[in-house]
């Protein structure tokens with residue numbers, strides 16, 4: 004029996020695998036941590052001598068990688084060898100929504116999980132603990148077990164596997180802090196020895212009381228449920244933001260008033276352009292799929308409405324902008340501030356900015372997009388080329404350009420549209436901006452972060468999400 008973990012391999016060097024393994028390496032200097040990926044370019048970036056070129060931007064990440072890389076943290080594409088060396092293997096590969104076939108548009112595509120399990124079954128040596136780090140549909144551990152055990156049966160060698168579920172709850176932008184100070188660490192499994200070995204890894208920096216153990220299925224399902232609950236709060240407050248606009252109430256006051264009730268709490272009540280990111284939508288869709296699979300149609304419908312409300316919120320915002328700008332934005336310049344799905348990340352996956360910008364482009368607007376961390380190439384991938392073509396192959400007049408500063412984006416603009424809650428958008432120089440914009444100028448603030456009162460004092464018209472009193 005293994006006494007302690009000496010060597011960890013992590014399959015997948017993405018937003019989860021990279022930061023999670025960096026923190027494990029930092030907190031457990033006696034463990035060798037090998038992070039492997041099939042994506043050579045990504046691995047090259049993790050190994051770049053210029054730490055500002057790491058593939059992921061997270062506050063604090065570069066410092067940790069600087070400390071540990073080459074010591075006990077290694078990034079490579081050598082998958083077989085590192086699997087063979089490992090006592091414990093984390094699977095941190097992507098699990099997006101299936102695009103084709105049964106369950107398309109809802110179920111998780113598990114082909115990367117299956118490929119990882121097959122590689123592990125082939126190359127692992129001796130007793131290996133396999134840890135599900137990716138977010139997975141409940142019961143996936145059974146599939147992984149079947150794949151691993153089939154290979155053992157075929158080769159009848161000394162391979163032995165234990166499977167644990169250890170979902171990750173980090174949020175992007177605060178990943179390092181979330182990993183270093185987690186609210187809880189959840190471990191699901193049947194093999195108590197394997198569970199204890201994983202607990203020992205976390206005990207290097209996490210208090211014992213924060214480590215929760217459950218059976219496999221409860222652990223897998225807790226991850227989907229946590230995301231569904233968080234997203235549900237956002238859709239709930241966003242529905243109230245619309246009602247506030249219609250009634251003259253202020254959604255931020257309402258959020259504070261209800262959030263101070265300890266039973267409700269203040270977190271995740273910030274209204275906005277809808278939730279984005281790679282997880283919430285896909286995990287809820289997966290929950291809907293699983294509920295339907297078990298014939299729980301009312302439960303499935305309930306969770307689906309969280310997504311429907313989120314889509315509606317984005318559409319609602321584009322419509323308001325068109326209406327306020329005299330019913331047409333064709334040829335009008337709009338400065339879009341923020342493209343990432345939230346502040347402090349360069350990630351644009353499922354960013355509300357994508358749908359809102361697409362809608363505005365369809366209306367013929369001329370968008371000048373500024374984001375402190377998102378690159379022009381990324382925006383190009385998300386929006387397509389500057390002239391977009393619709394499904395009937397008709398050319399729209401709408402086009403977009405990348406701006407290197409707020410001022411360049413706002414110069415001559417009819418409107419400024421704040422979509423991401425970046426710190427720098429809280430302290431914009433409204434006197435200066437009011438002079439370079441075209442009158443009548445507008446500020447559309449979907450995050451309630453800018454100093455709208457000051458902007459108003461310089462003659463800018465204001466629409467702030469959920470603020471029925473100000474609008």
Ligand SMILES: NC(=O)c1ccc[n+]([C@@H]2O[C@H](COP(=O)([O-])OP(=O)(O)OC[C@H]3O[C@@H](n4cnc5c(N)ncnc54)[C@H](O)[C@@H]3O)[C@@H](O)[C@H]2O)c1
Pocket residue numbers: 014015016017018019020039040041042045082095096097098115118119136137138139171172173174175281282
């Ligand atoms: N992004 C987040 O904030 C977050 C937080 C918690 C949980 N999760 C979950 O963690 C999982 C990973 O998410 P992510 O955002 O890190 O994804 P990601 O796309 O950033 O990274 C996944 C990586 O896995 C690699 N990969 C895929 N198949 C492979 C294989 N067979 N061998 C080696 N490498 C392989 C890909 O090349 C990619 O680099 C998902 O299930 C996600 O739902 C994500």
Ligand SMILES: O=c1ccn([C@@H]2O[C@H](COP(=O)(O)OP(=O)(O)O[C@H]3O[C@H](CO)[C@@H](O)[C@H](O)[C@H]3O)[C@@H](O)[C@H]2O)c(=O)[nH]1
Pocket residue numbers: 138171172173174175176230233237270271272273274275276277278279280281282283344345346
């Ligand atoms: O009050 C709020 C809080 C968040 N958001 C938006 O919701 C989205 C998601 O934000 P957040 O949850 O902070 O970021 P993620 O990185 O997507 O993290 C979520 O998804 C991860 C992947 O599963 C989980 O690990 C995390 O626990 C979970 O918070 C973003 O668009 C935010 O702008 C709001 O609109 N209002």
